[in-house]
Amino acid sequence: MKRLMTILIATVFVFSLQSAAAEPVKIGMITTLSTKAAYLGEDIRDGFQLAVDQEGGKLGGVEVELMVEDDGRKPEKAKQIAERYMKKDGVKIMTGIVFSNVAIAVVPKVVRDGVVYLSANAGPSMLAGKGCNENYFSVSYQNDNIDEVVGQFVNDSEHQSVYLIAPNYPAGKDHLAGFKRYFKKEISAEVYTKLGQSDYAAEIAAIRAAKPDAVFFFLPGGMGVSFIKQYAQAGLSEEIPLYGPAFSFDERLLKAVGPVALGVKNGSQWTHDLDNEANKQFVAAYEEKYGRTPTLYASQGYDTARLIGSALKAVSGKVDDLDAFKKALKDANFDSVRGSFSFGANQHPIQDLYIREVIKTDDGQYTNRTIKKVFENHVDAYASECKM
Template sequence: MSLKGSISAAALALFMASPAFAQAPVKIGMITTLSGPGGYLGQDVRDAFNLAVELEGGKLGGAPVQVIVEDDALKPGQGKEIAERFMKTEKIKLLTGIIFSNVAGAVVPDILDNDGVYVSPNAGPSNFAGKECHKNYFVVSWQNDTLHESAGQNARNLGYKKAFVLAPNYQAGKDAIAGFKRMFKGDVAGEIYTRLDQTDFAAEMAQIRAANPDVVFQFHPGGLGIAFMRQYAQAGLLEKTPMVVASPSLDSVILKAVGDAAAGVNVSSHWNSDFDNAANKKFVAEFQKKYNRLPTYYASQGYDTALSIAAALKATGGKVDDVAAFSKAMAKADFQSVRGNFKFGPNQHPVHDWFALKVEKGADGQLALVTKGKVLENHGDFYAKDCKL
């Protein structure tokens, strides 16, 4: 609760300092994951979102805003309770912040049923992208499958024919393998669903070695990925079998924790810290200045989410009360994304470019993600065709 208190106090202080005192601030409710192994994901989204607000002097799109942050602890039930409190007690219309698809699955329908607007900075589950799409539901990050479609395309571009695929046994894991296979089109030598609470992957390593594939694709976000990558290298597989992953399996935080075991891994992502555009340069520099750490792609999405909301607020004159008008303004995506090209597709999920990255030693001898080239251009998602808005 002190977290919420201090952030609203900070927002309030900024608000007091600003001369445009007449307008009551637009409240934005952020439900995100701040505790447990997934905590750094939510932290980066929150910090980058707040950074965007701060850079505009406590405003977004000229309208003073108050960001209220609560931790869902990766529990769908807790997320639902927070959403209810935000909407009923705080009268918040505009919500954002959810990291994990299972939390989004429980919370988002409640928000939309209550005539609220939800802008996702991360989770983009397939079930809300197709038939169930909604005019007040926006995803700034990506549709889950597309992350792994980019990895599949990357593996194909790199000329691999036989892949071994692994992902945890839950919805996003299944989406990952489906997405990878959709674009890879080669042989699948083996397909393993690991457990979400698994820490030891020795049995899987032995199976990969026995199958002898050209390439390994794996999706293990957060701490799972750290354990997986390290054990992959320790099993002596990294020198033998290259690995292709999408960005959640190897963000800059994981890279730091994995160390040399990640050298040479192929990553595909919609954003990287080295992107050469003005918006991104400003974002990366300001983020490092304020928080003294490299932003992950989660941070880039939190920042883009704030910018997209800012653009909509600017168009509506700082009003969210007329939800239809606000959503219409949101859909235009009239902002400069840190990832470069960006627009919303027919289902209000992004249409953007995907890039191949590789883990290499930089000039300072530290491993870093280096952008190599484009994998997919103006790529939408598979489910957009089922969406009738």
């Protein structure tokens, strides 16, 4: 009897505690904080955290608890983390995955189980077209966007032929396909290299022999660093200009590439010099807090947090009513650091896309400068395939 009483009292106590203080809304971040790609996840997390800290632990006036786990770039590990977030922590909102292959492994499962997933980076075509889901939002982009903008820009330029190079894996082919969707002139050659390759001497010699007007490359991370350095060392950067998506030109990689990237034009949906209030405020706050220029990944993390904040505010922190929360998300009623931002039918961004150029600042840092808005309110190529 006594024991039963104790249990009863304990139960009452536990429940009363819960109702006394409103539980913070849990947000589960699965991102890449180890391996060579660790800095990508670090920037997404830091951008997200900045938004939370600016409100003193809240988003949209609602207390949040941000949980961060490292997926080590492995789909199976990310799956385990997602499982734990759902079962053990009761997380209803997830975000943070950096790589498309990891996203494809995790997202379809969690959205089926009633979790709202907001992508702060990966935007694979699989989840944008037929595989779209009302619980899935991409806050960053659809992967191809960043290549399409370069394709259009090069198509409008004086270059007649372009040499394409990407690693031999699905994302490599997707990114080249994005470029080719808007580049209608001659493709000099389409070369696929080993994933993780570091020596590009053979490919560069072949480019020299093929004499294209320009080269478009998608080689994320260290591959791009190696390629750009060797390309310049071979003396080709003056003769045949390089183009690429923003992934090889974020401010942290530029530190490693140095002067040889100067003047290279690349495509992006955001740059720190975009002229809007939200962005100026973000860039200043990020630099003050972390002592480095924000990358596009940081901006995506920040936007994701602020979008969640806007929706939490609209539903007064009640995420139990998932439909109302999703509707509030879809309204995208927040000041994006990108300026114009709204969701299309497949819940991927409709946004402006830019060409920018690598420059050196007065204090010796390498960064990007926006030079042209190529697409206005650009819709991705898969939106029409999405039936929701």
